[in-house]
Amino acid sequence: MNAAWQTKSLGDLCSIDKQQGVYEWLPYVGMEDIESETGRFLGSTKPRSVKSSTFRFTERHILYGRLRPYLNKVLLPDFEGHCSTEIFPLLPNDNTSKAFLRYWLIMEANVVKINETCTGARMPRANVDELLGFELQIPGLKEQERIVAILDEAFEAIATAKANAQRSLEDSRDLFDRSFMSLVSKRGPRWADLALGEICEIERGSSPRPIKNFFTTQDDGVNWIKIGDATDGEKYIYSTKQKITPEGAKQSRFVKEGDFLLTNSMSFGKSYVMKTTGYIHDGWFVLRLKKSINQDYLYYLLSSRLVRSQFNALASGAIVLNINSDLVKRAVLPIPPLDEQKRLVDQTNVMLEETDRLKVVYQKKLNALASLKQSLLHQAFTSKL
Numbered sequence: 093m094n095a096a097w098q099t100k101s102l103g104d105l106c107s108i109d110k111q112q113g114v115y116e117w118l119p120y121v122g123m124e125d126i127e128s129e130t131g132r133f134l135g136s137t138k139p140r141s142v143k144s145s146t147f148r149f150t151e152r153h154i155l156y157g158r159l160r161p162y163l164n165k166v167l168l169p170d171f172e173g174h175c176s177t178e179i180f181p182l183l184p185n186d187n188t189s190k191a192f193l194r195y196w197l198i199m200e201a202n203v204v205k206i207n208e209t210c211t212g213a214r215m216p217r218a219n220v221d222e223l224l225g226f227e228l229q230i231p232g233l234k235e236q237e238r239i240v241a242i243l244d245e246a247f248e249a250i251a252t253a254k255a256n257a258q259r260s261l262e263d264s265r266d267l268f269d270r271s272f273m274s275l276v277s278k279r280g281p282r283w284a285d286l287a288l289g290e291i292c293e294i295e296r297g298s299s300p301r302p303i304k305n306f307f308t309t310q311d312d313g314v315n316w317i318k319i320g321d322a323t324d325g326e327k328y329i330y331s332t333k334q335k336i337t338p339e340g341a342k343q344s345r346f347v348k349e350g351d352f353l354l355t356n357s358m359s360f361g362k363s364y365v366m367k368t369t370g371y372i373h374d375g376w377f378v379l380r381l382k383k384s385i386n387q388d389y390l391y392y393l394l395s396s397r398l399v400r401s402q403f404n405a406l407a408s409g410a411i412v413l414n415i416n417s418d419l420v421k422r423a424v425l426p427i428p429p430l431d432e433q434k435r436l437v438d439q440t441n442v443m444l445e446e447t448d449r450l451k452v453v454y455q456k457k458l459n460a461l462a463s464l465k466q467s468l469l470h471q472a473f474t475s476k477l
Contacts, residue, residue, distance in 0.1 A: 097231045097475055103224035105193065106154070106184040115148050115174035116141030122176045123157050126165040130251070131194065137171050146174040149181035154190050156180045156197060158218040161206045166197050180220055192236040195243055196228055199469045229473060239472050246468055250461050257457040264450040269397050271443045275436050276398070276426050283428045289421025291390070292352070292379040296417050297345045297372030306340030314341050315370025319355060327391060328367040329353065336371065344371035345378060350387070352379035352394065354420065361403040363394035377420060386433040392440055393425050 117139050125135030149155060150172045157165030159178040168190055175181065184190045196202060206223055210216035230236065288294070300306045307316070313335030321332045336344070347353065348369050354377040355362040363379075365387065372378060381390070393399055406419040428436065471477045 096235065097229045099227055100230050101224065102182075102193075102226050102228065105188045105228075105230065106182045108180050108182055108220065108224070109147070110180075112145035112147060112177065113174075114141070114145060118148070119171060119173035120146065120175065121149075121155060121167065121169070121173055121179065123159055123163075123165060123178050126155065126157055126167045126179075128163045128165055129198070131166050131168065131198070133167055133169070137173075142176075145177070147177060147179065147181050148172075148174050152190065153181040153183050154194055154197070156182055156223075158220055158223075160216055161210065161218040162203060164198055164203050166194050168194055178217070187233050188230070189233060189236040189240055191240040191244075192230070195240065195469060196473060199473065200466050201470075202226070229475070231475065239477055242477055243468060243472055247465065250465055254458060254461050257454050257461065261451060261454040261458070264447045264454065267450075268443055268447040272392055272396055272440055273398060275439060276393070276396075279426065280428060280432060282432070283426055285424050286383075286427050287421060288379075288423040288425060291381065291383050291385055291425065291427070293382055294417045294420055295345060295378050295380075296356070297374050297376040297378065298343060299373035300336070300340040300343035303336075303340075303373070306336040308335055308337045310335075310337070312338055314338060315368060316340075316344075317347065317353070317370045317372050317376065319375055322353070322355075322362070322364045324362070327365055329364050330367045332368070332370055341371050344373065346370075347372055347378045352381075352390070353377070354379060354394065361400050363391060365391060377417060384430060385427065386430060386437055388437045388441075389433040390425075392437070399423055399425065 119135070119137045120140040120142055121133070121135055122142075125133060127134055149169060151170050153169060155167040155169055155175055157163065157167075157179050165179075182190075182193070184193055197206075205226065206218050207216075209219035209222040211219065231239075314337075315332040316334045316336040317329065317332050318334065322329050346369070347366055349366050351366045353364045353366060353372065354360075356375050356377060381387075402423045403420070406422060427433075468477070
């Protein structure tokens with residue numbers, strides 16, 4: 093470590109004014125107004141009042157989101173305002189760059205360390221007194237500003253590269269969708285347009301209430317399938333994180349291996365195939381085949397833009413976007429003969445292999461960029477930048 097650097101606690105470098113008040117004539121910042129990782133401000137600078145008391149801040153402050161600190165929400169405001177009490181305004185002293193401290197706060201090692209101070213299982217909050225006791229190595233103000241300038245330039249380039257990689261990742265998904273749509277658009281003479289209700293028996297799940305009374309860890313518990321048990325972009329559901337009692341299962345709906353599940357409510361229209369058995373709540377539909385349809389072909393159709401756009405249209409106009417079983421049954425699907433379905437599935441699988449390969453490439457780029465950011469931060473705070 094360079095001799096010009098000194099060991100200081102965060103409390104030596106900044107202070108927190110915890111006095112609360114009502115500042116309805118100022119812009120407001122809540123946790124939802126700060127983007128994770130980037131610290132980008134997502135809110136408005138127009139005056140906004142809230143019902144509860146808040147903290148006041150100026151453009152000299154750092155706004156640190158202490159609720160769920162693993163979300164890494166740290167904002168450098170360029171305006172005066174007031175913020176949620178889930179956010180602490182840190183005021184650096186005259187010899188400390190607020191941008192330098194923000195970079196220190198978003199280092200992965202420090203995020204982990206801060207997260208370990210949390211109390212509260214459902215709403216974990218960082219212990220700010222412990223946070224202020226954390227030590228860091230810090231140089232003089234001019235050196236801080238030099239390091240910040242290097243990091244700003246590097247992070248801007250990384251953000252551009254990340255946006256390009258994410259765009260390429262999205263393009264690869266879109267390429268698969270467009271390629272599949274191209275295949276099903278080349279209809280033959282034996283094709284038919286069938287409503288989903290003609291192809292499948294469709295039923296909505298149900299839930300015993302209050303559900304918390306039916307969770308169990310006993311051996312006689314049965315799988316309770318939640319939306320969180322499905323991985324976005326994956327085809328199958330293999331296991332569940334929770335189980336419910338046999339009594340609770342009597343008030344729910346059973347699904348077996350091979351059944352299709354379709355999400356309802358806010359994330360409506362996403363399809364999965366069961367690779368286990370269990371019970372579903374009313375956030376799911378179960379689809380059971382009534383006709384002889386290739387399972388993979390139906391899965392690709394349900395996941396396609398063709399069917400998603402129909403679900404969107406059927407659900408439009410609702411206060412909360414959701415679809416009932418009668419609406420789901422109306423979606424129309426192009427169904428070729430079984431031998432043609434198998435041929436289309438084989439072609440689609442080849443395309444899927446290529447798009448999966450592209451996804452791996454772009455995901456590796458995103459992971460490498462994330463590692464580069466942390467490497468630069470580590471160098472910055474060990475005087476190697």
